[in-house]
Amino acid sequence: MYHDTRDASKRVSFRTAVMQGMDPATGGLYMPDEIPSLPKSFLSRNLVPSFRDIAFETAKPFVGDEIPEDELMAIIADAYPFTAPIAPIDPTTYVLELFHGPTCAFKDFGARFMARTMSYFNRSETDSLHILVATSGDTGSAVGSAFHGVPGIDVTILYPRGKISPLQEKQLSTFEGNVRALSVEGTFDDCQKLVKTAFTDEALRGRLRLSSANSINISRLLPQSFYYTYGALLIRDRGRYDNDIDSPSLIVTVPSGNFGNLTSGLIARKMGAPIRGFIAATNSNRTVPDWLAGGSYRARPSVSTLSNAMDVGAPSNWERMNALYSLDEARRLIAGYWLDDAGTMEAIRQCNDRTGYIIDPHGAVAWRAWDDIRSGAMAALLEGKVVPPLSSGLVGTAATAPEWARDCAEKKCVGLILETAHPSKFGETVREAIGREPSIPERLERVMNLPDRSQSMANDYAQFRDWLLANLG
Numbered sequence: 001m002y003h004d005t006r007d008a009s010k011r012v013s014f015r016t017a018v019m020q021g022m023d024p025a026t027g028g029l030y031m032p033d034e035i036p037s038l039p040k041s042f043l044s045r046n047l048v049p050s051f052r053d054i055a056f057e058t059a060k061p062f063v064g065d066e067i068p069e070d071e072l073m074a075i076i077a078d079a080y081p082f083t084a085p086i087a088p089i090d091p092t093t094y095v096l097e098l099f100h101g102p103t104c105a106f107k108d109f110g111a112r113f114m115a116r117t118m119s120y121f122n123r124s125e126t127d128s129l130h131i132l133v134a135t136s137g138d139t140g141s142a143v144g145s146a147f148h149g150v151p152g153i154d155v156t157i158l159y160p161r162g163k164i165s166p167l168q169e170k171q172l173s174t175f176e177g178n179v180r181a182l183s184v185e186g187t188f189d190d191c192q193k194l195v196k197t198a199f200t201d202e203a204l205r206g207r208l209r210l211s212s213a214n215s216i217n218i219s220r221l222l223p224q225s226f227y228y229t230y231g232a233l234l235i236r237d238r239g240r241y242d243n244d245i246d247s248p249s250l251i252v253t254v255p256s257g258n259f260g261n262l263t264s265g266l267i268a269r270k271m272g273a274p275i276r277g278f279i280a281a282t283n284s285n286r287t288v289p290d291w292l293a294g295g296s297y298r299a300r301p302s303v304s305t306l307s308n309a310m311d312v313g314a315p316s317n318w319e320r321m322n323a324l325y326s327l328d329e330a331r332r333l334i335a336g337y338w339l340d341d342a343g344t345m346e347a348i349r350q351c352n353d354r355t356g357y358i359i360d361p362h363g364a365v366a367w368r369a370w371d372d373i374r375s376g377a378m379a380a381l382l383e384g385k386v387v388p389p390l391s392s393g394l395v396g397t398a399a400t401a402p403e404w405a406r407d408c409a410e411k412k413c414v415g416l417i418l419e420t421a422h423p424s425k426f427g428e429t430v431r432e433a434i435g436r437e438p439s440i441p442e443r444l445e446r447v448m449n450l451p452d453r454s455q456s457m458a459n460d461y462a463q464f465r466d467w468l469l470a471n472l473g
Contacts (some may be wrong), residue, residue: 002032004023018114020211022212029319036061058225075116098419107139107142118211122153132198135158167424167426168308180454182467225264255281266324337394360420
């Protein structure tokens with residue numbers, strides 16, 4: 001069963017949580033009543049289980065008897081003809097490459113599972129299900145790709161005009177058929193507000209069956225936990241050959257915007273993934289690091305940065321993080337870090353110079369966070385040194401440092417960095433940083449030659465509502 005983050009007395013089935021997306025009455029997000037543990041016998045196998053096996057064992061208790069096991073395995077097999085390999089770039093640093101799906105971004109992992117799960121639940125319905133999704137970069141293309149051609153379901157993608165990379169916009173604006181894109185004059189937060197307002201509009205919901213494909217939908221959030229467990233087990237299996245650290249603490253650095261990805265990691269850890277802690281690595285939209293450091297959550301307008309998918313000032317999934325852990329518990333697990341655009345450019349350059357690895361701007365924020373923290377920033381924090389309020393870097397004080405801080409200061413940690421998108425999606429930024437563009441996968445190159453089919457939309461709910469009724473009703 002799943003409960004509402006704003007009213008725990010409201011409990012629904014997995015199917016309802018998936019098909020509604022969020023509670024239409026309260027605007028709350030759905031969370032499972034309990035986080036199950038994976039069997040120790042499964043996690044401790046001599047050979048690391050395959051990605052699909054991990055996905056199946058992880059999903060099974062969350063689905064319960066609402067999807068038969070053979071149907072669940074068929075969903076997983078169809079969703080994942082790709083995996084999430086790790087790339088060691090130095091003896092204590094690994095990159096989890098999450099860009100091997102069809103749209104070259106980590107959102108493929110959640111979107112493809114969600115699309116197939118919704119399609120399964122929608123079989124008995126006669127009316128179309130209308131998916132509304134706001135995107136700050138890669139979510140929309142992953143969702144559009146996952147749902148394209150799926151009968152009985154259509155998708156409307158809202159994105160902030162001029163605030164995503166040209167290649168990302170091409171991926172969003174070139175769909176046709178049951179997927180369409182709206183180019184909104186505003187920020188990601190404006191797009192997300194339009195979507196959330198539609199979900200709480202009772203009159204609109206009386207005429208349209210609506211659901212969400214953002215990470216506010218539990219069926220997109222849960223499958224992102226699959227690759228945390230997979231990556232952590234792979235590192236545990238091979239780590240002893242890469243360094244001389246005895247039983248190292250694994251710290252996962254997560255480029256974070258709407259914080260669905262980090263929430264998925266927290267769920268994986270609760271289920272038994274061998275992860276010691278996390279670094280929440282953000283750009284100048286540092287709402288959650290400031291919460292961890294100061295104890296007060298204060299949403300704010302988003303600002304545009306080079307790592308645009310993280311340009312979120314009011315992250316929806318903070319509600320879920322707050323439901324999983326108290327502030328003190330979150331501080332014990334998570335370190336907060338933020339980086340400005342100048343630091344991001346330098347991180348892309350330094351990562352390439354020192355390791356030969358070409359990393360995208362979001363992964364670069366994560367790489368710099370991990371590199372700073374393992375190279376003395378955490379030790380300095382424990383010694384009482386504090387980063388000035390307006391300077392980027394590790395936030396907090398010795399009193400708010402995570403429980404794994406001493407391990408890191410004493411060089412007993414290894415790091416896993418989530419590379420959430422292929423660097424070619426940000427070719428201009430990467431070229432400016434390292435002097436050359438990364439190679440473009442063929443599946444992205446094809447998109448550049450397709451016509452733009454997006455429609456312009458003002459940041460105005462009345463206009464958005466009228467458009468929905470005219471085009472979907």
